[in-house]
Each structure stands twice: as structure tokens, then as C-alpha cells.
Amino acid sequence: MYKASELELNKLLSLVLERNASDLHLMVSEPPTIRVDTELIRLDNYQVLSNDNLTDLLSVLLSGEQKKMFESEMQLDFSYSFKDNVRFRVNVYRQKGVLSLALRLIPNHIKTLEELNLPAALRKFIEKKQGLVLMVGPTGHGKSTALAAMINEINNTRSEHILTIEDPIEYIFIANKSIISQRELYSDTKTFAAALRAALREDINIVLLGEIRDLESISSALTIAETGHLVFATLHTNDAPQSIDRIVDVFPSAQQQQVRGQLANVLVGVVSLRLLRKIGGGQVPAYEIMMANHAVRNVIRDNKTYEIANIIHTSLEEGMVPLDKTLALLVKQGLVEFEVAQNFVLDNEYFLSLIS
Numbered sequence: 001m002y003k004a005s006e007l008e009l010n011k012l013l014s015l016v017l018e019r020n021a022s023d024l025h026l027m028v029s030e031p032p033t034i035r036v037d038t039e040l041i042r043l044d045n046y047q048v049l050s051n052d053n054l055t056d057l058l059s060v061l062l063s064g065e066q067k068k069m070f071e072s073e074m075q076l077d078f079s080y081s082f083k084d085n086v087r088f089r090v091n092v093y094r095q096k097g098v099l100s101l102a103l104r105l106i107p108n109h110i111k112t113l114e115e116l117n118l119p120a121a122l123r124k125f126i127e128k129k130q131g132l133v134l135m136v137g138p139t140g141h142g143k144s145t146a147l148a149a150m151i152n153e154i155n156n157t158r159s160e161h162i163l164t165i166e167d168p169i170e171y172i173f174i175a176n177k178s179i180i181s182q183r184e185l186y187s188d189t190k191t192f193a194a195a196l197r198a199a200l201r202e203d204i205n206i207v208l209l210g211e212i213r214d215l216e217s218i219s220s221a222l223t224i225a226e227t228g229h230l231v232f233a234t235l236h237t238n239d240a241p242q243s244i245d246r247i248v249d250v251f252p253s254a255q256q257q258q259v260r261g262q263l264a265n266v267l268v269g270v271v272s273l274r275l276l277r278k279i280g281g282g283q284v285p286a287y288e289i290m291m292a293n294h295a296v297r298n299v300i301r302d303n304k305t306y307e308i309a310n311i312i313h314t315s316l317e318e319g320m321v322p323l324d325k326t327l328a329l330l331v332k333q334g335l336v337e338f339e340v341a342q343n344f345v346l347d348n349e350y351f352l353s354l355i356s
Contacts, residue, residue, distance in 0.1 A: 006060045013082050015043070016105055022140065023105070024088075026054060028098040035140075038277045054099040061090060061101075069186065079106070079168040079184075089170055104140075106170050110152045111145065117285055118146055121319040122271065124291070126150050129205075131268035131292075132225040136235045136243045141275045142285055143234045144170050144210070150232065151208050154178060161203055165195045166210035178206075196220035200227065209233040215250045222247075222259070225266040239323065239346070240270035240290035240312070241305040257303075264300040267292040272323060274344045276336045284335050286344060288312065288323035309346075322346075328354035 012032055016024050021034040021041075031046045061080055062070065070076040075093040080103070082088060087106045092099065113122055125133045135143045148171040154160060155178040162178050167185035181202070182188075189195035192209070193216035199207055212218045212233045225231045237243040244263065251259045272288040290296065290312050299307045312320045324347055330336040332355065345351045 005056060009057055009060050010082075013086075013088065013103075016103075017086065021105065024101075024103040026057065026101040026103075027095075028054065028100070037281060037283055038275065051098045054101065057101070058092060058099065061092070077167050077185075079170070084108075087170075087172070089168060107145075108172075110148050110171055110173070113146075113149050113153065116142070116146060116149055118149070118287065119289070119321070121289055121321070122146075122150060123153070124319060125269055125271075126153055128230055128268050130225065130228045130230050130266075132221065132231045132233065132263075132266045133268045134233055134235055134243050134270045135273065136237045136239070136270060137273040138238070139236060142273045146271070146273060146285075147208060147232050147234065148173075151206070154206060155180060160205040162206045162208065163199055163202065163204040164208040164210075165189065165192055165199075166208075167192075170210070192217040193220045196224055199224060199229075204229065206230045207232070211235070212247075218247055218250055222262050222266060226262065230268075237272075239272045239288055239309075241308045243270050243272075244300055244305050244308070260301050260303060264292075264297040267297070267300070274323070274327075276327075276330065276340055276344065278335055279337060284330060286323060286326040286330060286336075286341070287321065288326075289319065289321040291315070291318055291320055293318060313350075322350070324351040325354060327351060331355060 012024060016034060019034060019036055021036045023035040025033040026049055028051050029048055031048050032043045034041050034043065066076060066078055070092060077091050080088045080090050085108050087108065089104045089106055091102045135147050137143055151162060152173060155162060155173060156176045158177055160178045162180045164182045169182050169184045173180045173182065183195050185192065197220065207224055207229055209221060209231065212221050212235060221231050221233055235243050235246060237246050247263060248256050248259050269289065269291045274286045275283045276286055278284045290308060293315065295311050296308060299305060312322050324345055327341040327344055328351055331338050331341045
């Protein structure tokens with residue numbers, strides 16, 4: 001039976017690097033599985049894993065304090081450093097009473113927007129001095145990578161104090177023109193909300209949040225943006241209307257109208273990302289860009305977020321981009337198969353009209 005140990009862990013992590021994989025999954029009764037260009041690949045040359053194997057592996061990955069946290073919460077996010085400054089974001093959890101692990105490779109090089117094939121329009125968000133910018137999309141579709149590129153561009157071009165609050169810290173920033181403070185949940189601060197409250201006393205200009213997920217963190221993010229700071233955050237939502245609704249819906253109904261007004265005032269824009277398998281190998285992004293102009297702010301206040309899609313379609317000259325437009329362009333450029341793009345389409349009739 002396959003024995004999980006430091007030697008075997010290093011062998012698996014080295015394989016992730018060799019195969020240019022993004023993720024490694026370790027589950028009981030399965031061989032190790034990697035994700036390459038969105039495809040899951042079982043490593044059938046390995047024997048299936050047992051719960052004892054994963055317990056041994058955890059003894060390598062976790063510190064004593066982390067073991068206590070996992071035993072208490074039954075799930076844990078943390079980062080793990082591998083050779084040559086390679087880092088992984090790790091989630092350990094229980095399912096059906098046994099252990100499972102998901103490890104995501106964090107590249108040690110922060111790519112530029114151009115290297116990520118992301119549009120120059122995102123620089124309009126970077127240039128802002130205050131407000132809230134949301135990066136949204138499914139898990140594993142490049143939200144953190146895109147935000148890291150935007151933050152690093154600020155770092156390389158402006159003199160600011162940038163604060164990141166993450167669970168766990170992913171990309172390590174090297175201060176250039178800016179100074180950068182990176183705080184990790186549990187090791188540097190007890191809660192997102194506590195770190196955000198403290199941020200107001202730390203002379204910061206820009207805040208990067210790994211994710212806003214609950215009433216406390218969302219409320220704090222809105223307050224920071226209201227008080228003259230530029231806030232970048234991620235949400236696990238699909239598009240701009242859903243993101244706005246998610247933020248409002250976490251508040252009690254009696255507060256929601258007030259929050260709509262607050263959000264309408266501070267929102268700078270919403271970027272929705274999808275990573276698609278590229279013809280010939282690799283991945284390429286498709287994106288929706290919504291900028292908070294006068295019309296968008298009005299529909300947020302009036303609780304008419306269903307009108308946002310139409311505003312995006314009619315505001316192309318302002319830099320807004322519908323997701324379906326970028327999907328169609330990728331197909332026409334021969335970068336993505338039609339069937340792959342169609343899996344992500346929001347309005348099939350509009351998409352087909354662009355293709356034809």
C-alpha cells in the first residue's frame with residue numbers, strides 16, 4: 001500500500017511542477033489526481049490512498065497548532081512552502097468520515113496583465129484612489145492571480161501602503177515603490193473583520209482581501225471603501241448582477257436598502273473571469289467587465305440588478321465587456337473550441353450572432 005511520507009509528498013509536489021499542473025487532490029480510495037489545463041488526471045501508476053496514508057502526510061504538512069485547529073474545525077486552509085520558494089495553498093477537510101486534501105500551486109512569479117492575456121481596461125480600476133473593485137468567478141478561474149497582477153502593478157508604479165488580508169497568504173509581494181503589509185488569518189489576525197477594523201489605524205491606502213464571504217467581512221469592506229481607501233476583493237459568484245445581490249442579501253432585510261445605497265456609492269467595478277482550455281494546450285481567459293457608471297449606480301439603488309446585463313451591452317465604448325463577446329472572440333481567433341466556449345455562455349442567441 002502507498003505510504004504517505006515526506007519523501008512521497010516531495011515526489012508528488014515535484015510531479016505537479018513537472019506536469020505544469022494547477023492542483024493536486026489526495027483522497028481515500030483514489031490514486032493521487034492532478035489538474036492540468038482544467039482536466040483532472042488520475043495518476044494510476046500510484047496505488048490508491050488510505051486514511052492512514054493521509055494521516056501520515058498531514059504530520060508532514062501541519063504544525064502542532066494547525067493540527068489543533070483542524071481537529072476543532074474539521075477543515076483548514078493554510079500555505080505550504082516547497083523547494084525553490086514554491087508555495088501551495090492547501091485545504092484539508094473530512095468527507096464521509098475520512099481525510100481529503102486539495103493543494104493548489106501558487107506560482108512564485110507574479111505575472112503582468114499582459115502575460116495573463118487580460119485587457120488594458122483593468123488599469124482603469126488600478127488608477128482609482130478609492131472604492132471597491134470585485135473580482136468574481138468560479139473557484140480556480142484566476143481571480144487571485146488577476147488581483148495579484150493588479151496589486152503588483154500599483155506596487156511597481158505608485159507610492160502607496162498596500163495591506164493584504166488573506167486565508168492563507170498566496171502570492172508574496174516584494175515591495176518596490178509601495179510598502180506592503182501581508183496579514184494571514186489566524187497567524188497574524190484572528191478574523192477578517194478585526195484586521196479590517198485595525199486597517200483604519202495603519203495608514204493604509206489600498207486593501208486586498210482574499211475573499212469577502214460573510215456579513216462582518218462584507219460590511220467592513222464597504223466601510224473601508226467608504227472612508228477613502230481602494231479595496232480589491234473576491235467573491236465566488238458568476239457575474240456582476242449576482243455579485244451585487246450576494247452582497248446585499250447577507251444583510252438583514254431592514255438594512256438592505258441602506259446597503260444598496262452604500263454599495264452604489266463605493267462600487268468601482270466588477271470583473272468576472274473564466275479560464276478555458278486552449279487549443280494546443282494551456283489556458284486562456286474570458287471575462288466580463290462592468291464599470292459602475294451612473295446607470296449602474298441607479299439600478300443598484302433601485303434594486304433592479306437584472307438591468308445590468310443590458311447596461312453592459314450598451315456601454316462598450318466605456319470599456320464594459322459582456323462575457324459572451326470575449327467567448328465568441330476566442331472562438332473566432334481559433335484559440336478555443338466552440339463547444340468549450342459554449343459551456344460558459346450566458347446568452348446563447350447573442351453568442352451565436354457574434355460567431356456568425
